[in-house]
Amino acid sequence: xxxxxxxxxxxxxxxxxxxxxxxxxxxxxxxxxxxxxxxxxxxxxxxxxxxxxxxxxxxxxxxxxxxxxxxxxxxxxxxxxxxxxxxxxxxxxxxxxxxxxxxxxxxxxxxxxxxxxxxxxxxxxxxxxxxxxxxxxxxxxxxxxxxxxxxxxxxxxxxxxxxxxxxxxxxxxxxxxxxxxxxxxxxxxxxxxxxxxxxxxxxxxxxxxxxxxxxxxxxxxxxxxxxxxxxxxxxxxxxxxxxxxxxxxxxxxxxxxxxxxxxxxxxxxxxxxxxxxxxxxxxxxxxxxxxxxxxxxxxxxxxxxxxxxxxxxxxxxxxxxxxxxxxxx
Numbered sequence: 201x202x203x204x205x206x207x208x209x210x211x212x213x214x215x216x217x218x219x220x221x222x223x224x225x226x227x228x229x230x231x232x233x234x235x236x237x238x239x240x241x242x243x244x245x246x247x248x249x250x251x252x253x254x255x256x257x258x259x260x261x262x263x264x265x266x267x268x269x270x271x272x273x274x275x276x277x278x279x280x281x282x283x284x285x286x287x288x289x290x291x292x293x294x295x296x297x298x299x300x301x302x303x304x305x306x307x308x309x310x311x312x313x314x315x316x317x318x319x320x321x322x323x324x325x326x327x328x329x330x331x332x333x334x335x336x337x338x339x340x341x342x343x344x345x346x347x348x349x350x351x352x353x354x355x356x357x358x359x360x361x362x363x364x365x366x367x368x369x370x371x372x373x374x375x376x377x378x379x380x381x382x383x384x385x386x387x388x389x390x391x392x393x394x395x396x397x398x399x400x401x402x403x404x405x406x407x408x409x410x411x412x413x414x415x416x417x418x419x420x421x422x423x424x425x426x427x428x429x430x431x432x433x434x435x436x437x438x439x440x441x442x443x444x445x446x447x448x449x450x451x452x453x454x455x456x457x458x459x460x461x462x463x464x465x466x467x468x469x470x471x472x473x474x475x476x477x478x479x480x481x482x483x484x485x486x487x488x489x490x491x492x493x494x495x496x497x498x499x500x501x502x503x504x505x506x507x508x509x510x511x512x513x514x515x516x517x518x519x520x521x522x523x524x525x526x527x528x529x
Contacts, residue, residue, distance in 0.1 A: 245293040247286075251308070254331045260308035261301040261335070262286075264293035270364075270525055271337060274300035275328070277346020277371070279409065279431045279444065280508070281307025284345070287514035292521065299340075301331055303351070305443040313439070319446040321347075321454060325354035332362070341525065343367040346482070346507065350454040353461040360464075365471035367521065368491060370480055370507050372454075373461045377487035389452035400441060403448060406432045415479035415506035422512055465494040472498040473524045475517055477509035499524060 247264040262282045272292070274285045282300035289298055302309040303324050304317065317323075328351055332340070341364050344352035349371025356363050372378060378386075381402070388399040402408065409428040414420055435444065465472070472495045476488040488500045501520055505513035 247289050247293070252331070252334050254334050255327055257304055257310045257312065257327065259301055259304070259310070259327070259331055261299060261331075262289065263297075263299045263335075264289050265295070265297040267297050269295060269297045271297040271299065271340040272343055272367075272521070272525075273332065273337060273340040274298065274343045275345065275348030275352050276300065276302070276306070277348055277508075278448075279306075279404070279435050280346075281434075283307065284508060284510060285343075287510045288518060288521070291514060291518035295522065296525065299335065299337065301328065303328070303347075305440075305447065307434075311439055311443060314442045314446050319443055320450040321350045321354060321447070322450075324447075325351045325358070329355050329358060338362060339364055341365040341367060343369065343521075344371045345369045346371055349373060350451070350457070353457070353464075357460065357464060360468070363470070365473070365524070367473045367475065367524070369475040369509060369517070370477055370483065372483050372487055373458055373465075373494075374487060374490040375455055375458055376490060377483045378455070379482075379484040381482070385448070385451070389449065392449055396445060399448065400445060404435045404441065404444060409435070411481050412507045413511055415477065415481035417479040417506055417512075423506075424511065427508070427511060462494050465491075469495055469497065471524075473520065474498055474500045475509060475520060476500070476502050477505035477507055477513070478502045479506040480509075482507045 245265045251258045251260050281302045285300045305311050384402040388395040409432045413428045474488050474491045492498045503513040503516050
């Protein structure tokens with residue numbers, strides 16, 4: 201090699217390397233958002249995580265989206281929390297105001313001692329009604345999943361003027377919707393002391409937590425096991441067995457109230473979207489059509505998911521909600 205090049209080659213390499221790095225950085229900054237086949241949208245309305253005092257309790261909630269947009273008030277199921285709605289927050293917060301609380305005894309809200317706090321659906325609905333006042337919600341579309349059904353229908357009957365439309369996702373309002381696996385649970389309602397242990401195995405076990413998510417879906421590989429193991433961990437925290445047993449013992453009052461909810465739907469004919477996971481294992485598959493008998497213009501859609509259909513059908517559900525909300529009266 202010529203002495204000129206030999207003497208300067210290390211410096212040339214150093215300078216060239218720096219130029220290359222700078223060039224690559226500039227090129228990356230100029231790439232479109234969809235480069236490489238992946239989208240990286242700018243998050244205009246990030247989710248915020250807050251707590252607020254309601255009836256002497258710290259109630260945790262997630263919120264996102266423009267506050268002047270139509271509001272979706274999201275009520276979660278067992279043994280979940282507002283976390284279950286993360287897929288909707290990421291897909292709908294550009295168009296809607298989303299707000300999702302954790303019930304007392306769930307998630308990041310307070311877990312008061314069952315000896316000092318009545319874990320009943322009436323009481324939780326009361327707290328949630330007071331929550332909507334505390335955060336300034338006067339009108340909203342109500343999304344109800346699982347336990348969200350009995351909480352939400354109580355809220356509807358107490359303050360029907362606040363509810364613009366209903367979205368039911370794998371939640372029951374008819375006795376026929378409680379399938380064969382409710383035999384142990386009905387026995388618990390009939391004789392709690394004799395059936396408490398069997399109920400806890402049936403309702404709160406790891407196998408049941410898994411079944412709530414997977415159902416009879418043959419494609420198990422698409423289900424994230426962290427979802428049910430996290431829920432099982434939650435159910436094994438101190439005090440949770442007592443909290444969840446008390447609340448589930450009160451579930452019998454939901455069955456007693458089903459005729460009231462049905463009568464209200466039949467009389468008022470609310471705007472209703474029913475979303476049901478085709479691999480649902482907790483409830484009977486006849487339930488979606490039972491809603492349509494109550495509300496003749498109800499939209500009913502069976503999606504590719506289980507009891508927690510957002511696990512695997514979030515895109516489809518978000519699209520259905522978007523279409524439903526756009527056509528609201």
